[in-house]
Every structure is written in C-alpha cells, then in structure tokens.
Amino acid sequence: MVGEYMSFIDSIKSIFKRGGMALTGQSLTKITDHPKIGIDAREYDRIARNFNYYGNKFDPIKYRNSYGNLNKREFKALNLTKTASRRLASIIFNEKCNITLRELQDDVEPSEQLNQAIDFLSETLKDNNFYNLFEMNLEKGIAAGGFAMRPYVDHDKIKVSWIRADQFYPLRSNTNEISECAIATKTVRTEGDENYYYTLLEFHEWEEDKYIISNELYKSDNKDEVGKQVPLETIYEDVAERVELEGLRRPLFAYFRTPGANNKSLESPLGAGIVDNAKEVLDVINTTHDEFAWEVHNGQRKVVVPAEFLRVDDSHPPYFDTDQNVFAGVYGADPNLGVKDITTPMRSVQYKDALNHFLKEFEVQIGLSTGTMSYADDGLKTATEVVSNNSMTYQTRSSYLTMVTKVINELIHSIFELAGYGEMFSTGRSLFILDYDSYKVDINYEDGVFVDQNKQLENDLKALTANVLPKREFLKRNYGLSDKEVDDWVEELDGQMEEYQQRIRRRQGNGLLEQGE
Template sequence: MINKLKQFIERMKEKLLPKNDINKALGLDIALSSDMANAIQGWLNIAENKPPWVNEESGVYSLKLPNAIVREFYNTVTSELKTSITNNEFLEEQYKYVIDDMSEWLQNALLKGGIALKPYIKNDEIFVDYVDAESFFPVSYDGRKRITAGVFVEHIVKGKTLYTRLEFQKYEDHVHTFVNVAYAKKNYDNSNFQRDGSLGNQISLTDVPEWEELETEFTISNVDKPLFAYWRVPVLNDVDTTSPLGVPIYHPATDLIQKADEQYGRYIWEFEGGELAVHASEDLFEVDSNDKPKLPEGKKRLYRPLEVDSSSGNKSGKLPMDVFSPSLRDENYANGYNNILKRIEFNCGLSYGDLSDPQALEKTAQEIRTSKQRKYATVTAIQTTLQSALEHLVYILNIYAIGLNRSNLKEVELEINWGDSVLVDSETQRAIDMQEVAAGLLPKWRYKMKWQGLTEEQAKAEVNEENENGIEYED
C-alpha cells in the first residue's frame, strides 16, 4: 500500500495542488472528472467572493448572493435544532464541539457542495477535521454513491516552507486502512497560495510537530462503515451525474446570480449617470492661479465647466448654462432586479421574499403556502441527509471512544430534533398551542415544557401551584 501511495504522490505532484486536472493515481481513478474539477475551482472562486463576471470597470460588483442563500438555508435548517448523545458523557462532550462548530462547517459545505467529517484522536480526545471540496478527493464509492475511499490534503505554512500531508483512507470488508505521507517545499511564496504543482521533498511525519504522533500506515478492523463521513448538498449534480460529490446549494441559480449582479450594476448606474449637474461655460467662473475654472466650494460635484463662449454661444447650439436632470428609470430597474431575485428563490428552493422584496409580492395565500412548501421540501432534504451524516459521525466517535476505553456502547443514543417552524412560524404555532390548552386538547404542563424550556417536573410543579385544587399529574 505504501509503495502505491508513493507512486500516487509522484504522479500527483503536478496535478493535485492546482486542483483542476487530477487524473489516475494509486492504481485507481480519482473519482473526479475534469468537468467536476473545473466546477469546484469555480465554486471556490465564488466562495472567496471572486466570481468571474465581476468587472469594476463595467460597474458589475458581487452582491454575495450565494452567501445570502447559504445563510438563509443554514438559519432555517438549524434554528430549532436540538441534539445530544444521552448515554455517554464523553461522547456527548466530543459531539457538542461538532455541533458548536456547525455554523462554520455547514455553511462552508452549503457554499462548496459538501464536506467530509474526519475524526481523529489526539491527547486522549477526539477531534474532527472538516474537509471541504478543495482538500478532499474521492477514490472509490459504492452503488449508492457512498464514498468508501479518498485522499485528504492538509497544508501547513511555516515561514517560507510549505508542508503537505496526504492521508489516504479506504474502507473495505470491515477493515479501514490509513496511510500518511508528508512533503516539504522550501522557499514557498506565501503570498501566492495557489499551488504551483510541486509538493517538494518527502519528509518524515516526525519532522512536523503537528504530525509527529501520526502513524505512516495502520488499520482498524471490525468496523461497519468508513471512518470518515461525507455529507453532500441534496441538489442534483448536473455537472457530473456520476460523481459522488455534491454541488453548492445555489448551483441551480448560478446564471441568474450573475444576471442579478449585472442588473444591480445597471440600477446603481441609473443613479450615478442621472445625477443632477449644471453644465456651464468656463468663463462664467472665476479662475484659479492655474487659469482653471474655480468652482464654488462644496459644489464641485454639481458643476461641469464646458468650453463654451457665454457671450456669443457656439455653432453647436450649446447654451452657456444648462441643467442636466433626467428622469430616472430606477423603478423599472428595481422591478427587473426583484424579478430576477424571485427566480433565484424558485430555482434554489427558497420562499418568495427570502431574497426579493416581500412588499413587492402580489401572491395569493395559496401561492405563498406553495412557496413555503417548496422551501420546506428543500430544508427537509438537507436535514434528512445531514442527520444521516451526523449518525455516521457519531458511529465513528464511538469506535474511537471504545479505543480510548471511554465507551463500551454497542448502540449510541443520539437524539436529533430539527423543529417544524418552516411551514408554521413560531408565533403562529404558539398561538395554536394556546388554543389547544384552552380547549383541553393539550396539557398546560406540556405547553410550558415546549415554550418555556421547563423540564416535565418543573412544568407540572408550576401548574400545580397555579391550580387552586392542587391537582397532581401522573407520570
């Protein structure tokens, strides 16, 4: 295995780091087509707010709509998330770190198409690396597109040296194999983090303090799943339908996002180009020491001196003074921009008004509900697939905890509750619950548990205090 990986390293020296032309390696095909590699590079550029259509000279700037789309989905998906491991305190502690980090890694995954969750042990604790499309390359996957082998790339820059670690992981027949190889590149230009295609010279893992405890090659047996979990955004990958990798949540609206940026540029130009101005002959102004027109203080933006003789006019018919104040077409441009936003919402599975102006919507109650149902379907798909990834991750955490003698569980009790506020907002649901309490359909103590965050014991105690007859509730 290690000899194959060395061959793999050599063959990837000029292919891996640019990230856009990875071909055969390790005696297998890297499961990444050239179309997919190019698409990933484009998504990375957009994630860094460098979309290819931005052109300052043409007045086209990025409105960061992909980030807005990601943030809206992230907030909706996780706003009511409650999750914990209930039968092992050590696992719960390690798992809590992952959930606390979710704001970063989940948004990153939505923005780039997916993410690999790779646990590892250090100092008798379990940490998790969140590896995105830039640093994870699938090697093999099963018939359900579940990745079973892949290469993880890690870079560390110290001074002018770039250290690179390639970690190959493979799951097969209940055995998970790990292989690590490290390289160092001297005189690395840190100002240009785009790799130049060379890994440098192979070094020992012990040469890098952060990697000195890692083994070159080892295996873990009797496992039922790969010891890394991959979550992909549940959107059709029309770049490469055979790929196990995902596409960004905004991918179905990429072209429309470009149109929106361009349209907003026209909208801004309408104000800039139609700005009030006074065109006046130069000889109507005093002159400065350089014999140039001296414009009124604080009015330089208003006046535009012209070479026109104010006493006799000129043959072109220009007047010695003329006020430029055209009628603005801002409403037309704004409506056009808003219509593009609504189409983006439709293509991405958002509700109308998430990006577009909600005041400009003329929709029936049924159309609004259909819009919410579309978003509900998208959010549910994200939650369902993400829950599977979290369950897979918890399985790995338990395997490692068993190795640390911190767990002896065969089954981990993982509770995940996403809430249900996509179709019905919290205030509306609360009002419905109050009506059910009044009608005797919902116990008051359950209402207090749900909306006041009380335990069952606390809620029943409060109800008993409020009840004149002191009715006790059965457990």
C-alpha cells in the same frame, strides 16, 4: 517498552490530525492526478467556481473613459450566494437543535449505560461547539455542494475536524455512499526568502476488514501545483506513515451532500451547490446590480457652463468651488448661455423591477418561497406565509433535513466507534464503549419558525385533555425536552399530583368527620 508503547499511541493520535505517508517520490500538478483518486477534475473546478461566487470574487470591469483611456473598476456584485446559503442554513439547523440517544424500541426507558452515553455525547458536542460550527459549515456546504466531518483524538478527548468540499476527494463510492476518501490539508511555510506550499493527503481506505489511514506529503514553490512528494518529517516529525485499525463498522468520517441529483456530473458522489443550477440568473442579477450601482455613481448632478466661467487668472478668481467636479466648460458657447442642467435621470424604478424579477427566478431555482428574498406581488410576505407547510421553503428544508439527519447519525456512530478504541488514548483504555447497534440517534430540530407554537400548544392541550396525546409526547413537542428530561418532569409532576390528591383526600376526610359529629 512503555516509552515505545506511548510513542506508538502518540503516532496513532497524530494521524487523526495530520496523517502519514509512503514514499514514492511522485509529482502531482493537481490532487486529482493522484492514481488513487478517480473523480473527474472538472468537479473541483466547479466547486472552486462555487466558492468564488460565495466569496463574491469577480474580475474587475474594464471600460474606456471619455478620453479613450482604458480603466478598471470594481464589479459591484450582489452577494446573493452568501445571503441565500446563510438563509437556508439558518432555517435548516441552528443552535436550538438537540441531539441525543434513545433505545431501539420507542417504548423502552433509557438504560443507565445509555444515559451515561447521552451525557458523554452532550459533553463532546459542547466541547466542539458543534451546533454553531455545524450551521456555519452547512452554509458553506449549501453553496459548494457538500462538506465532511471527521472525529479524531486530541488530549484524550474526541474532537471534530471540519472539511470543506474542495478538501474532500472520494476514492471508493457509489452515487449514494462514500466509504473511502482522501482529505487535503494545505500549509504555507517560508524557507529563506521563498514561500513553499505543502499539501498533506490523508487517505482513509478499507483493506478487507482493516481500516487503513495513510498519508503523503507534497511540496511545491508554485501555489497552483501540488508538487513533488517529500518525506513526512519535513514538517511533521511525529506522524506515523500508516495505521491499521481493526473492528470498525464504518469510516471515521461523515460526508454531507446536498439533496437531489448532481445533474452536472451524473456519476459523481459529490453534491451540487446552489450556484450550479442558478449560475445564469446569478450572473444576470450581479450584472444588473453592477450597472445600477454604476449609474448611481455617474448620476451626480452635471451642469454645462461657458468656458469663461472657469477661466482663472490673478484678476479673475474662480466663480465656482474648485473642489466641485460636476461642471464642464463649453468653449465657443454663447456667453449668455448661463448654467444649464444636463443631469441624466437615474432609472431606479426600472432597475428595481428588473432585480426583483430576477430575484424571484433565483428563489425558484434554489427552492425558496417567493418573498423570501424579494417582494411578492402583494407586498413583503410575512414569516408565516413564507414558511407555511405548503410552501416551497418548507419542502426544501425537509429535503435538506433528510441529508442532515443522515450525516449527523453517521458522525455520532463514528464518534462512539473512536471512543471505544482504547489504543487511541494515553491510558490504553476506551473513553466510552457503546455497542454499534444498541441505540438510535434522536435529533430534535427547532421548528419554531415553521410552526405557530402558541397554536400548537393550544391544539396539543386539547389532544392531551382528550387522552389522544401521551403526556411524554406533549412535553417533548412543546418544550423540546430529551427523553431523560421528560422522565424527570413526569416523575416530578407525578409526585406533585400525588401530593395534591393526598390533600384532597384529607379535606374530604375532614368533611365526613364534621358530618358524623
């Protein structure tokens, strides 16, 4: 009985990593062909194109050389999608961010249970390298339009799985929320001399008040097709086909979508990436950069010399270095021609001006201030000018932070829901129990790049002295402390103040005694 129970527990835990399935034997060309998935397949063509731009994957350029032969060369694109996504991700979220919990009422001190929950959450996020991985996945999500996170149990610990935009398929949703989804995981295995491509579809669905996780496995010998459904045990021997969970308040996944409407598919719950509305200007920038790089390549020094200069025999050794590739013989030319320079000057100024113009267009398209990636008319902008409170970058960041706050809040609630499900752990007991509606998620973003911290400290000190800024708020704003850390600081400061006042009183007492004498 105990062995059967542990086997059941192992199966449940496995499904949060891989999943299970129901055998139907159906075949799929694309994942969007599945009857449960109703989203337009063109959305995933769009996402695939976005990732091609992000990965700087473009077809080579075909051209004919001076002999009429068809050649190929690498397309020298300027990988602006990666650069812009990285730039946006770094100013939106970084490892200096701090995520904690607080009571529902702002003026209530954290309870002992909440302090324990804060420690549990901090350890869980640290164990998952959450702050670094969130920034990295946010970067990819900005390029493609979104990403998802899913908590699962591994060796009695809560882990977070990261899901790219091209792996996430909504099932039931509106344009604001996604309550059901399918997650695709692809694996390549060599069997004999053949490569086979396996696709695991993990479905998260609701049946009334029950949360159902089920899986289907597909196999294909063509990497561009999903293939035919096969038994799970083909590659996953210890995975349950279906698991029912009761008592959950929200899905065990959280989806981040980029802010703003998806104008490429108005009914889609998926977000639009920075490529989607800047593709045309990106193409112009890449083409301009490629042409400039090719002009530099062909801009080597070229001279024309009479053919006799290059004629070689035993009694007439070459006049020029045989490794030199910039000489051309002109047969029948005047032997007194000598050496004539025919190098074409490179149009570097024109190309630079053109690139800079289109870079400014790109900045506007994705919501960055002029000068973030280009030179402004009056020179390169300083960091303070680029991210001033009225700048486009600041406003764009604020829009992204709204969506980041939403998805992190959902993830934290899912983590505590999973931690409270005792059947998921080998002991049969919950890892941590915290009521769903008993806390708020508090996220302190590092705004140093947007705020002159010395100026803020100066202004806050004046406000504190004038008794219009609470001491606790002063410490949180200027030192990035959590509520618990603020409590410790205030307690220590109060102790120091009491000790100081006692010394003052003793000195005053000694002075009065001397006067009485």
